[in-house]
Amino acid sequence: DRNEILAAKNTANKILPVDHSVSLPIHRRPNSELTFSEREAKRAAKKLLRYRRRVRGLETRIRHARSRCDPATEVTAQKDLEDLRIAWNLEAGAGDGEGNGDTGQSRRNLASGLPGPIREMILGVYQSLFSERDARSGVGGDYCRERPLAITREEETERATELLRHMTKGTQKPHMFTPEALWGYARQKFVERAMLIATSLLRLRGDGDTGAPQPSSAVFRQKCFDKIVCGVPTACFIGCGPGNDLTGLFALLAHGPRPPGKDDTAAAVTVHMFDYSPGWGEILSCLDSALRPIAGPHLDVHVDHCDVSAPLSDPTNAAVASAVRHGAAFFSFSYILTETRETWGPFVSGLFEEVAAGTIFYFAEPTPWQLHLLIELLESSDVGADFVWLDSTINEPELQPLQGREG
Numbered sequence: 001d002r003n004e005i006l007a008a009k010n011t012a013n014k015i016l017p018v019d020h021s022v023s024l025p026i027h028r029r030p031n032s033e034l035t036f037s038e039r040e041a042k043r044a045a046k047k048l049l050r051y052r053r054r055v056r057g058l059e060t061r062i063r064h065a066r067s068r069c070d071p072a073t074e075v076t077a078q079k080d081l082e083d084l085r086i087a088w089n090l091e092a093g094a095g096d097g098e099g100n101g102d103t104g105q106s107r108r109n110l111a112s113g114l115p116g117p118i119r120e121m122i123l124g125v126y127q128s129l130f131s132e133r134d135a136r137s138g139v140g141g142d143y144c145r146e147r148p149l150a151i152t153r154e155e156e157t158e159r160a161t162e163l164l165r166h167m168t169k170g171t172q173k174p175h176m177f178t179p180e181a182l183w184g185y186a187r188q189k190f191v192e193r194a195m196l197i198a199t200s201l202l203r204l205r206g207d208g209d210t211g212a213p214q215p216s217s218a219v220f221r222q223k224c225f226d227k228i229v230c231g232v233p234t235a236c237f238i239g240c241g242p243g244n245d246l247t248g249l250f251a252l253l254a255h256g257p258r259p260p261g262k263d264d265t266a267a268a269v270t271v272h273m274f275d276y277s278p279g280w281g282e283i284l285s286c287l288d289s290a291l292r293p294i295a296g297p298h299l300d301v302h303v304d305h306c307d308v309s310a311p312l313s314d315p316t317n318a319a320v321a322s323a324v325r326h327g328a329a330f331f332s333f334s335y336i337l338t339e340t341r342e343t344w345g346p347f348v349s350g351l352f353e354e355v356a357a358g359t360i361f362y363f364a365e366p367t368p369w370q371l372h373l374l375i376e377l378l379e380s381s382d383v384g385a386d387f388v389w390l391d392s393t394i395n396e397p398e399l400q401p402l403q404g405r406e407g
Helices: 002-015 036-067 071-096 104-110 116-138 142-146 153-169 179-202 216-229 244-255 278-298 315-325 345-354 368-380 397-403
Strands: 234-238 269-275 299-305 330-334 360-364
Touching (some): 036 071, 116 179, 116 244, 116 278, 153 179, 179 216, 179 244, 179 278, 179 330, 179 360, 216 360, 234 244, 234 315, 244 278, 244 330, 269 315, 299 315, 315 345
Parallel strands (some): 234 269, 234 330, 269 299, 330 360
C-alpha cells in the first residue's frame, strides 16, 4: 500500500545518497516546464493509470458480487469490464494506420520509458503467445484437453486472482496451478513484468561519456549493463512463471543500446527456466514457439524444476546446481522471495557461494522489506557482493500497479 511504498522510499533515502542534480520525472513536474512530447507522455501515463484503476475497480466489484451471491451486479460489472477492455484495445490498435499520430498505441508507447523497439517486441511476443495457445487448442493441445469449453476469460482472471492472493501469503498449493489459473496469470502479468525487467536493466546505464568524472557506483552499473547487453552465455530464471522475464531480457538483448565498438547482432544465449510448478510447461512451450521466429538459433531454452524453499544441495535443485557448474552468469528472481516468505535463505546463500565471480543477480519484489532482508543476508555472508543497487518503480507511473502483489 501507499504507506509501505513511502516507508520504503524514506528508508532508501537514508541508505542511498540522493542526487539532487537529476531532474524530477515528468509526472512530478508542472506542464509549463515540459516540452510538447513530455506533456504527451505525461498525459498518456495518466490515462493508462486511470484505465488500470477502472479495471481493478471492476474486478473487485465482480469478486464482491460473487462472494455475496449477487448475480445481477456480477453480470453488469463483467459487461462493463469487457466493454472497457474492448474500447482500450480498439484505441490501441487504431495506431496501425498511417497519418494518425495521436493514437492510443502511440500514447501507450510514450507512457513507457522503454525504447519503442523493445516495447513493441514485448507486446508482439505477448500477442504471439496467445495466438499459439489458440492454434494449439484447435489441434487438441494439452491445454485444450484439460480446459472445459465453458471457461471464459473472466473465469480465468478469477482463478488467477485467487492464486495470486495465496501467493501473497505464501499459502499456494500445487493443485491451485491449474491451466485456467496460469493462463489468466499470464494474461494479467506478462507484459508489465517483461517491461519491468527491461526498464530496470536499462536504468543501469550511465549518462554516456560526458567528460565529467563519474561516481564509482555509476561506473560499476555501466559495466554491469555492458556485460548484459553484450550477451550472457547462460541465464537462469528462478520462479520463471510464464516467461515474462525471459521476454523482457531478450527484447533488451535484441534492441538495447550497445557499448561503442560492439555490433547490433544478438549473442547466443542458453536459458534455463526454473519453477516449482510443472503447470507452466504448456505456456513456456507456447512461448518458445512465439520467440523462435524472432530469436532463431540465438536462443536455447530448457525448462526444469526447482524448489527455492530447499537448499541448493537438495536433489530437487539438481538442475539449478548443474547450470551453476556450467557457468550461468545471470540469475533472475521474479517475485519468488515474497511467495516463499523467509524460506529462501539457504537456497540463495548456497547460490551466492557457488556462482562464479562477476555473476549478475536481478531480484524483483513488491515488498521492499524482502529486498532489505536479502541485502542483510549478503552482508552477513562470507562471499558478499561487489556491488548492490536498490532501485524502485515509484517514479515509473506505468509500472505502479506492480507495487501490489496482485498488481
